[in-house]
Amino acid sequence: MAERKFVDANMAVAHGVRLARADVVAAYPITPQTSIVEDVSRFIANGEMDCTYIKVESEHSAMAACLGAAAVGARAFTASSSQGLEYMHEMLAYVSGGRFPVVMATVNRAVALPWSIMLDHQDSIQQRDTGWIQLYIETGQEALDMVLQAYRVAEDHRVLTPVMLCLDGFVLSHTYEPVEIPDQAEVDRFLPPFAAVDVLDPAAPRSLGVGMPPAHYADYRFRQQQAMDAAGSVIPEVSRLFAQQFGRDHGGLIENYRCEGAEAVLVAAGSVAGTAREVVDQLRAAGTAVGLVKLRSFRPFPGEELRAVARGTRALAVLDRDCSFGMDGAMLSDTRAALYGLPDGPTVCGFVGGLGGHDIRPEDIVSIYGRSLAAARAGLRLRPSEFLGVEEAAQ
Numbered sequence: 001m002a003e004r005k006f007v008d009a010n011m012a013v014a015h016g017v018r019l020a021r022a023d024v025v026a027a028y029p030i031t032p033q034t035s036i037v038e039d040v041s042r043f044i045a046n047g048e049m050d051c052t053y054i055k056v057e058s059e060h061s062a063m064a065a066c067l068g069a070a071a072v073g074a075r076a077f078t079a080s081s082s083q084g085l086e087y088m089h090e091m092l093a094y095v096s097g098g099r100f101p102v103v104m105a106t107v108n109r110a111v112a113l114p115w116s117i118m119l120d121h122q123d124s125i126q127q128r129d130t131g132w133i134q135l136y137i138e139t140g141q142e143a144l145d146m147v148l149q150a151y152r153v154a155e156d157h158r159v160l161t162p163v164m165l166c167l168d169g170f171v172l173s174h175t176y177e178p179v180e181i182p183d184q185a186e187v188d189r190f191l192p193p194f195a196a197v198d199v200l201d202p203a204a205p206r207s208l209g210v211g212m213p214p215a216h217y218a219d220y221r222f223r224q225q226q227a228m229d230a231a232g233s234v235i236p237e238v239s240r241l242f243a244q245q246f247g248r249d250h251g252g253l254i255e256n257y258r259c260e261g262a263e264a265v266l267v268a269a270g271s272v273a274g275t276a277r278e279v280v281d282q283l284r285a286a287g288t289a290v291g292l293v294k295l296r297s298f299r300p301f302p303g304e305e306l307r308a309v310a311r312g313t314r315a316l317a318v319l320d321r322d323c324s325f326g327m328d329g330a331m332l333s334d335t336r337a338a339l340y341g342l343p344d345g346p347t348v349c350g351f352v353g354g355l356g357g358h359d360i361r362p363e364d365i366v367s368i369y370g371r372s373l374a375a376a377r378a379g380l381r382l383r384p385s386e387f388l389g390v391e392e393a394a395q
Contacts, residue, residue, distance in 0.1 A: 118357025
């Protein structure tokens with residue numbers, strides 16, 4: 001029977017890993033994800049999980065252990081943040097290239113230098129081209145639910161691609177909220193055991209990770225692209241199935257909020273979507289027609305879904321919690337590319353904010369809507385990205 005508990009998002013993720021019946025968890029600590037693997041270790045020690053727990057010497061080794069586990073048909077999980085995720089970078093490509101459906105929680109944290117343990121999305125955004133599905137989380141409930149959905153997506157034979165679940169450090173990882181913990185039998189009906197396509201077996205030796213000549217290598221990468229494209233359909237499909245069974249729908253690739261008839265729409269990812277939703281309600285009550293797109297999937301990128309929203313609005317603002325230095329925020333660049341050539345498309349405005357844990361306040365979001373509408377009314381198609389939370393003279 002389902003029960004409600006008052007937990008932080010890290011504990012919610014740990015419950016999701018327990019309910020998913022992960023076979024192997026490889027653990028190395030780093031703030032602010034450490035409590036996820038600590039909570040999982042307690043579940044195992046208390047007999048609540050039948051799982052092999054591997055304490056490794058680095059994040060690189062954690063992902064290598066997950067690769068090995070998945071290669072023999074085990075359901076594998078790990079978690080990381082910031083510099084740890086950067087250290088893991090080499091192995092991310094190995095796991096995705098091998099089409100191993102590992103699930104990892106990335107508790108987002110700024111990267112050094114300067115040194116910070118606070119939140120932004122630079123760590124996960126830097127991994128966008130490693131071949132992992134990236135899903136961004138707003139709440140603790142969504143964190144738990146998406147662990148279960150992530151395994152079903154990753155292990156789907158149309159996809160067979162690892163999934164990175166990105167949740168905001170401290171804002172979610174260390175903040176408590178009521179979370180419904182589903183019943184194990186109900187989860188088992190939703191998430192069947194991992195049925196690997198190919199596994200390593202000492203009784204039938206075979207090679208893994210062999211070299212490829214150029215023609216075969218290119219074909220393999222094309223198949224990886226096809227799998228990521230397939231994920232664009234499987235993620236909403238799994239979301240609908242989850243909603244039918246558990247009564248909670250967090251959206252597919254994106255979640256639209258009051259976008260119908262909106263003059264200006266904000267695109268944002270992660271916990272800031274909750275703040276933006278409140279601002280949308282306030283501005284709507286005051287007579288300003290605005291809406292919100294919560295960007296849930298960064299890879300695969302929801303280009304068609306954003307084009308559908310953009311066709312009905314004058315201004316589209318993108319709020320990035322990262323910066324691709326020398327260009328714009330990564331989500332803004334991808335949004336502009338997706339909207340390229342759209343007839344009568346909206347003015348697209350970019351904003352970079354919340355870096356290193358800097359607050360994104362409701363008044364900042366009000367300002368984003370106002371500046372974006374002003375640009376649209378002035379007939380501007382594009383405008384440079386603006387940094388929030390820095391001195392005006394520095395811009």
